[in-house]
Amino acid sequence: MKYAPLFEPYKLSEQLTLKNRIVMAPMNRSMADEEFLPTAAMMNYYAGRADTGLIISESLMISQNAQGYPNTPAIYLAEHVAGWRKITDKVHENDGKIFAQLWHTGRVSHPIYLAGQQPWAPSAVPLEGRVPRTDNLQYGIPKEMTEQEIKLIITEFANAAANAKEAGFDGVEIHAANGYLLDQFLHWDTNRRTDAWGGSEENMSRILFEVIDAVKQNITHVGVRLSPVAYLNLKHDERDILVSNYLLQRLNDCNLSYVHTGMFEDTYQAHLQGSVTQYIKSLYHGTIIACGGYNAESGSIAINQGDANLVAIGRPLIANPDYVEKIRTKKPLTVYDAEMLNQLI
Template identity: 70%
Template sequence: MNRDVLFNTFKLGNDLTLSNRIVMAPMNRSMADDDLVPTEAMVEYYGRRADTGLIITESLMISPSAMGYPNTPAIFTPAQIAGWKKVTRKVHENGGRIFAQIWHTGRVSHPIYLKGEQPLAPSAVALTGRVPRTDDLQYGMPREMTEAEIRQMIGDFAQAAANAREAGFDGVEVHAANGYLLDQFLHWDTNRRTDDWGGSEENMARILFEVLDAAKREIGQVGLRISPAAYIHLEHDARDKAVSDHVLQRLDQYDLAYVHTGMFEDSYQEHLAGTVTQYIRRHYSGTVIACGGYSVNSGREALASGDADLIAIGRPLIANPDFVARVRAEQPLTTYNPEMLNELV
């Protein structure tokens, strides 16, 4: 055992040993090319951070209908798969492990990204606010998905997992957090269906478990990111906690690589009686990744207390490509500032 808990190794699943407990959190940078293929700069960006125990990529679109931001990378064409092969090869050459986070934005999109079509969503409930990276475009009304479209989307997640395996990833993380499509099914504000995909905890969670099952058939290691607290792109509803309770209790019987906290700040939530990670830990006995504003010291505390098994670090890893080496050597860290988002270093 290392005297610094951050640098203890960790067994993830049956066949992966991580060199330390530090995870690179998924951070969308919108720096793929116009065909949504990762660039050579992205190859170097991920390769320089391979000394983290695990890298989780920025979100990869599973299909054209998943797009909600400009130049976010995807994994549904041969060129995109080939581009990600370069990334995984570089990370593995540098001794790292890397998972692909796969997602669909759902209603957090706009027809400008979808060839004029309405965004897909569990229910026709509009998201208010300005579309990021535009001057004045506002979100509009999405279209409620049909049964056939739900089945197609589950298939798209499965194909994305298969494509990730082909691209050389060590696993995938299913993105069911932050108010995007799968998360929209898990919250009453955005899921007002009365069919088999809504109206009860079991029905609201159905799509998540079908996606997990489909992904697990395609790639050995599958993790999950969830947001039990509706804090972005969603309105809180007191009934949501029962849905999250149901999801975590079922997940405790699943053979997942991990469950990952989907929060910008992992803060105390009164209705969860603790931080979001503490709530997840109470209901889920598998591997937990804490994420959301953790520093080196607060990360150590979460590991030492047993709240989490791994700590995901975001912005400090943008500012410090050599974050792990600096922490190990007890050297000062460069402070993150938003201008750093415009460059891949």
């Protein structure tokens, strides 16, 4: 069978085996209600894709301070936990597994989402450009975080992990990619600190390792999503590769469930040899989820070559809730269209 590698079970841990190697990639849809609660339509959306080996939820805000887009769901209040419990129960009824992606946007935000306050960031470096889904609002200068505020964020990630466990998630993914808060600490463009949280590979990575340690106190299965190259919401700096090299090698000692490539296109090769996933694989030796423009054929090749253990599929799963069955039976896929982002099917 051409796509046989995708349908092999995968043992993520002694306690958790995935029925296949197809992962539903985290995709922000901004379709929660005004209280950041998941809706009935979102429940059907996730439950309808439970035949994937693993679902990774859209980004869940760890606090009100984490918001950067309208109507993104959260996991910091009891009401959020109860809302997500309905979804995880339904996914489990359909024999699925689901992780919660924990998220803080950092400087990729605007005071309209933060009760008039400045977004937080490692350093007071503005993000250039327009705030999405607004009437031409521009990003401003963020507030450089104090050490007390950094410690608060670490605690909020830990609390969000505890809430995710209570909500019935099988694990969590720490979102440290795509130019959001944790990723901002990992890049020289956005981290210009000279204290214990910046100025060296070790200091710049410190917050992520402290978040991992804190989160692991509250839930067993923990993954991390990373964007080693600065391609979204960040500017490239040649020193960034040294941070990534240090970070990925140290992650080998963290007993993670996986590392997940945080790219829209994995073939983005600026400043790297090969794909981003191949670069991650060269330094990190645990389970790897490849992500970024994969289809059944390229995903099967990545697994066969040993580049990755699991493959995340994004937009095709929006267009095809029955993606796994269609690939299994070689039925044609519905072509993804951007208009599909405005509806949950």
